[in-house]
Amino acid sequence: MNDRIPAGTLRKVDRGDALAARYGEIRAATEALAAPLSAEDCAIQSMPDASPVKWHLAHTSWFFETFVLAPNHASYTPYNPAFRVLFNSYYNAVGDKHPRPQRGLLSRPTLEDVQNYRKHVDRALADLLAGARLAPAQLDLIELGLNHEQQHQELILTDVKHMLSYNPLRPAYAAARRASDIASTMTWVEFEERLTEIGHEPPGFAFDNEMPRHREWVPAFAMATRPVSNAEYLAFMEDEGYRRPELWLSEGWDWVTVNGIAAPAYWERNGADWSYFTLGGMLAVESHAPVCHVSLYEAEAYARWAGARLPTESEWEVAGREMPIAGNFADDGLLRPRAAPEAGMSPRQMFGDVWEWTRSAYAPYPGFHPATGAVGEYNGKFMCNQYVLRGGSCATPRSHIRASYRNFFPAPARWQFTGFRLARDR
């Protein structure tokens, strides 16, 4: 959260204007995601880890209201003072929070009221940006708010998918589009050992957890050219992968046993065939699309079965930062992973489709210090018992991702678009 824009590289007025334009685009993109949904669709919370769409719409506005408007806009009047508590996610420094598992108990404010709240915040923010010159730290907070909103765009999709999946009527969020399903060979790319720099390199936005850029020793390794596919994962399943404790982390085996896990989330068996629930409804499993909605435990077990391992996050960054940020993102509208395109694909498909589990526990980089103030709670306090994922997914906005981006979830989480790629020692 430090001022990462070196003095003089950009005149204030330019950055403010650019942010104003970007603000409009990103806020509109959020509303476009909610557009196909009814008020009822937006009100329901299907598990404590997920939130109602309405809550996402409000909380992203709360972020701008709390961190940008309240401290910087002298004449700003909160839309509703009660929202300060109601739509606080986890910022203890801001005060009380509505309990997370009870977000789905709020029929009021209505969806319409939340939409008015968004407009109220939008007007005030436009006003602020049009006014006096803002300090770089203030502009940084706006930029943080936009990146925060993009994160919630992805959560809107994952949470709606989870909620709809419980409905025996099998409703679709949007009509399913076809995707080609052609096999591509997985090969290995080799990397020499090196002392290298890891982490975000300014300028440009990054979250505090991607910094500071620092040196690491990365031993020689090989990385697969693409994520593991559904067909490959099915071979693991058919080889009794879910019944062989020797393939699993101890905690993973307990998880399989207690929860009766036998396939990725959203998969259903129909006799000999498998189908999966998607944002377009039930579809036959596409053989060559990356396997998705697997836990870290499943990724680890598959890798052991395949005689390989998961990459570390540093290995992933070394391999990924050489590649263009191209792939299947939320902007493409398919909203499910797809097989690699036949031709013209990059030598390594590192971005989009599925977030890729790494074997790296989510931890502070050497020299890491969280931002001061409440936004310091953004990332640092979660650095325990979570694992890093890299690369973005089919539900991530393309402009949101970069090679140094560190996503993180607990090992058993499966409702995100999570897959994995193999690595091995050399």
Place this chain on the structure above:
Amino acid sequence: MNDRIPAGTLRKVDRGDALAARYGEIRAATEALAAPLSAEDCAIQSMPDASPVKWHLAHTSWFFETFVLAPNHASYTPYNPAFRVLFNSYYNAVGDKHPRPQRGLLSRPTLEDVQNYRKHVDRALADLLAGARLAPAQLDLIELGLNHEQQHQELILTDVKHMLSYNPLRPAYAAARRASDIASTMTWVEFEERLTEIGHEPPGFAFDNEMPRHREWVPAFAMATRPVSNAEYLAFMEDEGYRRPELWLSEGWDWVTVNGIAAPAYWERNGADWSYFTLGGMLAVESHAPVCHVSLYEAEAYARWAGARLPTESEWEVAGREMPIAGNFADDGLLRPRAAPEAGMSPRQMFGDVWEWTRSAYAPYPGFHPATGAVGEYNGKFMCNQYVLRGGSCATPRSHIRASYRNFFPAPARWQFTGFRLARDR
């Protein structure tokens, strides 16, 4: 569920016509209860014991569809075959059920779709009643369906109250009406010992659990003229009632301790004052209204503190059947218990305001046999670890109640309008 209408007492055409009229009234009353609510209000389930309003609207229609239309209406087409599972509450004989705790995960069908479902069933039922003469057993099922729907009218109110109470915005279901709050003296009415008949006396509708009418020996007892009031209950609280284990059933004391109970449900302390959440929002506790939203445990503890006891259900029936069915019901629109009217009140206020806990476990009457078929699951299978409540509440339709009516809930339940009246040995 036997044909309780002696042959010849009523010509078929009369009963069918009467039922058709009553059907229209009761169905309309249900919809009137939902009218102040938005689609979001109707979609949310606040705990496994409660159901979304939308589910109540659909399930009551499912009852007519499953038990009346499907077997008796030759050309009936189900509105949506998936609803057979989706809106089955607990009838194992009908087949699969959607899991009760997941009723709140269903954003689809929409409220509008459910309203269309209701109209579809209404048209088919009107059609059926207008057609060929129905057998008495068929008419009985329609009558059962109407009484069933009235039960769900009360549940709509209790479940909405529970859901709104979790909302920190404190929304009201309807504007709160004022009620007078004047003290009335509680006195004791004495009853001699007797061998008497207990249970429903035909003709007229009753649930199977109110039958057969049978003899019981009821020892001499005295019964309070009205339920215990908030002011009286506050005296118990101020006398450390919630902290004295000697007043409590063992299970009740565990319940108090584990859940940190210190007041009736929906009560909140503001310094020295108490207020409670009502369907009209937060109100100051009304001193002379019957205490409400207490568990059986609390009722038992209060009674022991007061040197009295709860009545048995037979005692209640002996005392209640002499009185007119008059009082504060859902039809009155106050939707909260109120102090007894100053003058002109009956010598004993036995009906309306609050369901009254008795010390009687819910058990079959001697000679009880559940109805054959799926409707046999209506009552009998719940005769375990529940307690009988009598008299109806401020959320009960007046035409639904009678002296022999047996409501039943588990001892810790508090979200219904539950209060109690004292009795004692003579």
Place this chain on the structure above:
Amino acid sequence: MNDRIPAGTLRKVDRGDALAARYGEIRAATEALAAPLSAEDCAIQSMPDASPVKWHLAHTSWFFETFVLAPNHASYTPYNPAFRVLFNSYYNAVGDKHPRPQRGLLSRPTLEDVQNYRKHVDRALADLLAGARLAPAQLDLIELGLNHEQQHQELILTDVKHMLSYNPLRPAYAAARRASDIASTMTWVEFEERLTEIGHEPPGFAFDNEMPRHREWVPAFAMATRPVSNAEYLAFMEDEGYRRPELWLSEGWDWVTVNGIAAPAYWERNGADWSYFTLGGMLAVESHAPVCHVSLYEAEAYARWAGARLPTESEWEVAGREMPIAGNFADDGLLRPRAAPEAGMSPRQMFGDVWEWTRSAYAPYPGFHPATGAVGEYNGKFMCNQYVLRGGSCATPRSHIRASYRNFFPAPARWQFTGFRLARDR
């Protein structure tokens, strides 16, 4: 706990002497039950509902120390003041209690120490009885203590059985004795309707929950001559009894489903055969012995399957009080239910073998008042969500049982020697 010995029927000196003799016998019987067990056997608690044998040995002494010696013996010195808390079971009026689920965490005091505690109490009680004339209320408390100790004798056997059953080495408490296993026909005995007296008739000891004797109207009924046998219960199992929801109470069906219940407790299938764990180790299921270790839910389901019902506790008492207290008790040393003897059996085998579930919820008799003081917590506070069992079991001391005796357990309890007998309406 009132003085139930009418003045003059017994001189004080006689009753004190008689109690002293009985005290010696009952205390010795308790120690005989523990004799086959090691210190380790006596220390372990296998579930919160069960207690270590060592705890039973101490708690029964605590009862005499707390209720008899401390108030009445001027020079009594407690063995260890810490035991007042440590071995209090549930008497809130006595003060703090060691948490029930942690009774098995106490390696100290050692078994030897507890045995010394018993001797200390025994000496003091002998001293007290040999001294000045005790008031009838004091003698009553000693008599209560002896009946209390007999209850714990049964619990020692049921709790040891439960603990040993978890041990894969299948240890026996004592060598299994053979028992004949001959079928006896079950027939029905008919009883006319009547207004009758129910409850204990003085003189003689009874617990407060058996009083006051009071009138009840008991409709005509028929009662089976013996409990349901293992062979009969197996027919229910083979008829898919555990898979047919229509046979079960709603709560029972949930219990079956959640816990995966498919047979009585302690039963194990070996291919086509069934065996059960007993205090004599694993045995083949004896066909004609009463089925045992079933919950109220199973008893209710079987009865519905058999086209009958469970008796009420009043019906049981009417049928049982005509019969001699004869049967298979703890004194006989078999320690498991056995088939009715071929010849010379009473027309109705009502006592011993298995406690018989009734359909009666455990509730106060009309006019019931618990004793004053801490012993008033003995029974009354448990009158909620438990069901009455009658008749005693193969683990009950013969001198402890009578027709009016009311045992009580929650519906799902199975570790006691619980079976059932059928009844039906006439």
Place this chain on the structure above:
Amino acid sequence: MNDRIPAGTLRKVDRGDALAARYGEIRAATEALAAPLSAEDCAIQSMPDASPVKWHLAHTSWFFETFVLAPNHASYTPYNPAFRVLFNSYYNAVGDKHPRPQRGLLSRPTLEDVQNYRKHVDRALADLLAGARLAPAQLDLIELGLNHEQQHQELILTDVKHMLSYNPLRPAYAAARRASDIASTMTWVEFEERLTEIGHEPPGFAFDNEMPRHREWVPAFAMATRPVSNAEYLAFMEDEGYRRPELWLSEGWDWVTVNGIAAPAYWERNGADWSYFTLGGMLAVESHAPVCHVSLYEAEAYARWAGARLPTESEWEVAGREMPIAGNFADDGLLRPRAAPEAGMSPRQMFGDVWEWTRSAYAPYPGFHPATGAVGEYNGKFMCNQYVLRGGSCATPRSHIRASYRNFFPAPARWQFTGFRLARDR
């Protein structure tokens, strides 16, 4: 588990003899730890994470029986074939396991029987070692078994402490010895950045998780000369450390809130004073002894409060490997952490007293491969959601520890002797 003894460095006969002597010493040390305990003390399990002492005595023998005797000793007869399942801890490859939370339900085998089992294994192992020359891999397994037994020596102490702490009689495992409690200043030692080798350097025994030795880049850092003391930790507590969410990891704050944590485990407040339960009973908290029985969450919160951080495990190893393995170990018999000795202490006290939490998640070293066969389950499968601790404790045998040793526990674990040391960036 590879043969880490280079051929020719040691003749077989020497290593076998040395192992035989060491076997005798270590097995005797285990029995000496159990000597002060009664059979009852050894039978009880106080929580699922802990095991009864009897189980530790048996399981360590099972390890030799299963991995050394059964495969290598032609004429070995198992002491009791049922023990193969009963005393298997977590080796899925060995077959079934007795459920961990039920280890405390086993009154049989008796302690005496387990002691005979130990002798049986000891005789067979002596026989094996005295016989034909064993292959290096076989000797490695014996050495592994001895290190395994030393780990369980520490667990015997931690598990007995936990069990005794639940006993309100406050029993001591052994009489408490006095220890001096003199303050020593904490200073910082600075380390330059470096590319260094981390992990075990052969020859000599190490667990597979300490290998392979590999290169790492370690940035410059400073390390405290000693662990945080009780006095320092009390200052954190007095500064409301347990009530300030900004100091805590998100997961840690939940843990504090849900469990009502307000002090290290075993601490009790008596007015203004604090005491703690030790293996010598209750003692006043010693101000300058290292704080102990804290979770990773508490260590992290303290470090943030102190403006520092926890070291990584590599930093700890860099700092620790320069120091002699000297300190307060199990062999010293104090069995609680003690203040650093006044004079003659090493410049950095890195070993003994308390295991030191690091901020490093327990993960495989680059190139790690678990051993083949069942012993491959020893370490690798636990590399998820655990954190590394370094340095050994007052309950660790001195000969068991080394600078590269990696202990690991989940973040909330507190029943081990766990403390921490501060580090900071330079």
